Amino acid sequence: MGDFWVFGYxxxxxxxGFDYAEARRAHLYxxxxxxxxxxxxxxxxxxxxxxxxxxxxxxxxxxxxxxxxAASREAVIAYLREREQVNNVYIERSLPVRLDNGERxxxxxxxxxxxxxxxxxxxxxxxxxAVVRGAAGQSGPNEDYVANTVRHLQALGIRxxxxxxxxxxxxxxx
Numbered sequence: 001m002g003d004f005w006v007f008g009y010x011x012x013x014x015x016x017g018f019d020y021a022e023a024r025r026a027h028l029y030x031x032x033x034x035x036x037x038x039x040x041x042x043x044x045x046x047x048x049x050x051x052x053x054x055x056x057x058x059x060x061x062x063x064x065x066x067x068x069x070a071a072s073r074e075a076v077i078a079y080l081r082e083r084e085q086v087n088n089v090y091i092e093r094s095l096p097v098r099l100d101n102g103e104r105x106x107x108x109x110x111x112x113x114x115x116x117x118x119x120x121x122x123x124x125x126x127x128x129x130a131v132v133r134g135a136a137g138q139s140g141p142n143e144d145y146v147a148n149t150v151r152h153l154q155a156l157g158i159r160x161x162x163x164x165x166x167x168x169x170x171x172x173x174x
Contacts, residue, residue, distance in 0.1 A: 002070050005107035006080065007097055009033045009063035010053035011145065014152040017083065018076045020066035025100040025156065031111060032059035033160055035128045035146075038118040041086050042139040050135030050142035051120060051128055053149065054090065054112030062158045065097055065107050077108070084110045089118045125162065129169035143170055 007028055008016060035051040044050030055061060068076050084090050090110035097107045112119055123131070135142035150167050153160055 001073060003067055004070070004073060005097065005105045006066045006068060006076070007063055007095065007107035007109040008066060009055060009061050009109075010149050012066075013064045013156070014148055016066055018066075018068065018079050019072060021069050022067040024065050024067075025062065025158070026065035026097040026105075026107065027060060027062050028055070028095060028097050028107075028109065029060045031055040031057060031061055031095070031109075033061045033063070033163065034112070035123065035132070035163070035166060036112050036120050037089050038120050038131075039135070039137055039142070040118065041137055043137045043142040043145050044135040045137060048135055049118075049131065050137060050145070051123075051131045052145065054119075055109055056112045056122070057114075064156070065099060065105065080108065080110075087116075087118060089113055089116045125165045125169050128166045132166065133170050146170065 033053055034056040036056045037052045037054040038049040039052045040046045040049055043052050091113050093109055093111050094106045095109045096104055098104055132142045132146055146167050150164055
């Protein structure tokens with residue numbers, strides 16, 4: 001097995017947590033970035049859930065693809081599973097992405113499991129902002145997660161108007 005790619009669409013963009021040989025902007029079709037997962041650990045608690053991002057069906061998503069060398073495969077996959085599978089709310093998939101140089105690659109991505117009890121569904125901006133506002137977990141305030149994601153997407157020239165609108169409704173930006 002050779003080098004492989006990991007697709008990041010949220011916190012993996014700004015905090016991958018693993019070594020990679022190359023990072024490229026990438027486009028994934030058939031899934032969109034959405035605050036669709038109730039967080040009971042990292043950005044909320046069971047008593048006061050927050051919301052974190054998931055890849056949900058429909059649309060498309062621009063994010064980052066990280067090329068990982070073959071020698072690091074086992075360690076990086078183990079790390080990703082520990083990070084992303086805390087409550088088994090994501091399904092690990094190999095999905096086709098288009099890299100910014102036009103090449104296509106298969107990338108490991110974590111897709112929202114719609115049958116999981118923590119799947120929040122398709123919330124509108126107002127409902128998502130209401131859940132995020134005031135929630136906090138082991139990794140800090142939910143508002144920080146949304147703001148960090150928006151800032152890092154913007155720094156990469158990636159616009160996510162829905163997420164930006166959620167941030168405005170939380171009261172984090174003008």
